[in-house]
Amino acid sequence: MSADYNPADPFALWRQFVQAATPSSAQPFLPPMSEEEIERRLAELKVVESWLTMNLGMLSMQIKTLEMQKAAFASLKKGAPE
Template structure:
């Protein structure tokens, strides 16, 4: 273990890792981007968002279809006395 280990600081290990991994002055999470790059990234993410929304719609429809089939099978099942 490191001599700087402090059990009351659970993020010390991550902080130490990021300080060693990134060169001084670098932003490890968000690299600097131009306005055009940001707009392009937003457009790409909107396409992914639309694709995911379409898949969620299809998944929801399939779940509802299976629920209807289950209810139909339950309705046709003979009653036990």
């Protein structure tokens, strides 16, 4: 640990990490963006969101189908003569 570390300050270690990882002139988490850049990134994220939503729907449908098959097999086992 460096001499700047203060255990009483909960963000000291985080601040030290960020300062070491980025040059002093760079903003690590929120780079300046133009309005066009923001619109482009929003559009990209909405495409990703819709893709993930579609995949979640397909996954849910597959889970429900397997649960129905499991219930059908269970009911066939109960009704089968021995």
